[in-house]
Amino acid sequence: MVVGGPADCLDLGSLREHVGDCHRCPLGDSRTTLVFGSGDPHAELMFIGEAPGRNEDLTGEPFIGAAGKLLDELLAFIGLEREQVFIANVVKCRPPGNRDPMPVEIAACTPFLARQIELVSPKVISTLGKFATQYMLDTTVGITALRGKLYRVGGRRIVPVLHPAAALYNASNRPLLFDDFTRLKAVLDRGDAGAPLVVTTGSADETVAFGERLGALLAPGDVVGLSGDLGAGKTCFAQGVARGLGIEGPVPSPTFNLLLVHRGTVPMYHFDLYRLERADQLEDIDFHGTLEADGASVVEWADRFPAEMPDDRLDVAMEVTGEADRRITIVPHGDRAIAVAEGLRRSSAGAA
Ligand code: URA
Numbered sequence: 001m002v003v004g005g006p007a008d009c010l011d012l013g014s015l016r017e018h019v020g021d022c023h024r025c026p027l028g029d030s031r032t033t034l035v036f037g038s039g040d041p042h043a044e045l046m047f048i049g050e051a052p053g054r055n056e057d058l059t060g061e062p063f064i065g066a067a068g069k070l071l072d073e074l075l076a077f078i079g080l081e082r083e084q085v086f087i088a089n090v091v092k093c094r095p096p097g098n099r100d101p102m103p104v105e106i107a108a109c110t111p112f113l114a115r116q117i118e119l120v121s122p123k124v125i126s127t128l129g130k131f132a133t134q135y136m137l138d139t140t141v142g143i144t145a146l147r148g149k150l151y152r153v154g155g156r157r158i159v160p161v162l163h164p165a166a167a168l169y170n171a172s173n174r175p176l177l178f179d180d181f182t183r184l185k186a187v188l189d190r191g192d193a194g195a196p197l198v199v200t201t202g203s204a205d206e207t208v209a210f211g212e213r214l215g216a217l218l219a220p221g222d223v224v225g226l227s228g229d230l231g232a233g234k235t236c237f238a239q240g241v242a243r244g245l246g247i248e249g250p251v252p253s254p255t256f257n258l259l260l261v262h263r264g265t266v267p268m269y270h271f272d273l274y275r276l277e278r279a280d281q282l283e284d285i286d287f288h289g290t291l292e293a294d295g296a297s298v299v300e301w302a303d304r305f306p307a308e309m310p311d312d313r314l315d316v317a318m319e320v321t322g323e324a325d326r327r328i329t330i331v332p333h334g335d336r337a338i339a340v341a342e343g344l345r346r347s348s349a350g351a352a
Pocket of ligand 1 (some may be wrong): 036049050051052053056062063064065067068089118159
């Protein structure tokens with residue numbers, strides 16, 4: 001028996017022992033069998049469901065009922081078998097009548113899930129449905145808005161998908177679930193392309209040069225969202241991007257204009273949202289229309305209106321780390337942005 005907490009358990013076996021005949025929340029009194037989770041203890045892909053249902057409660061195995069059969073079908077669709085993945089749930093005991101797990105139950109149970117994730121150490125976690133997704137992404141946003149995108153938490157890639165049960169209740173969800181698994185396979189196949197790219201520059205000139213390397217890779221329709229405090233170097237970076245786009249004239253800060261247009265090999269739409277008070281004012285400058293126009297867009301203070309930024313974009317966060325030192329973190333969102341970030345990673349490695 002391991003004394004201490006889940007962190008003291010050094011493998012899944014000792015964690016299972018530590019969980020024991022759990023009665024840390026009221027579900028312990030109503031369940032038949034605790035469903036710890038199962039599969040490859042070193043799987044690269046881990047699934048997290050919601051809670052055991054009736055069949056799981058009777059057997060102690062996750063996802064063996066109707067939703068589990070569909071999960072097997074989805075796994076086969078992406079060329080995987082159950083033995084190759086690890087499957088766990090947000091809560092390990094069946095809520096009576098399959099009701100939603102309650103916050104107090106989730107709070108009591110998820111320290112064990114957190115330790116399972118650390119011990120299995122998957123590269124990719126696919127969260128099945130709302131509860132697992134909200135737990136992993138620490139949000140209250142619904143699954144419909146979160147599915148279909150790739151997230152990163154603690155160095156792991158998180159791919160939220162619909163819960164298989166959603167397709168059992170409503171057949172029109174079935175194709176959506178298969179779409180989700182197609183995206184999951186793309187994430188698995190792509191490896192870690194799309195990981196944040198972190199670069200430190202030691203002078204304004206180096207920041208401009210780094211921006212120039214990004215600018216040289218941009219094409220019409222690409223969007224770069226810049227964030228960082230006043231003085232973090234956003235305009236320097238934008239000046240570099242402009243150079244990379246073949247723009248020769250001066251590129252001043254657009255603070256007082258909200259938008260400046262520069263003509264180069266590829267036009268650059270240079271926004272500055274610092275002075276905007278409300279998102280609806282973006283309509284006055286035809287923000288969304290311009291992002292889709294014939295140029296590449298650089299948006300300073302993009303983090304002021306995150307919901308207005310397109311799904312496909314490169315987020316560039318700038319931080320002051322020393323008198324002249326700046327840390328620049330680039331996070332690509334979407335396939336096109338990932339390809340640009342990979343190009344930038346290669347050109348930065350070549351320049352180092
Ligand atoms: N649904 C879940 O979320 N988990 C299971 O283990 C079974 C059904």
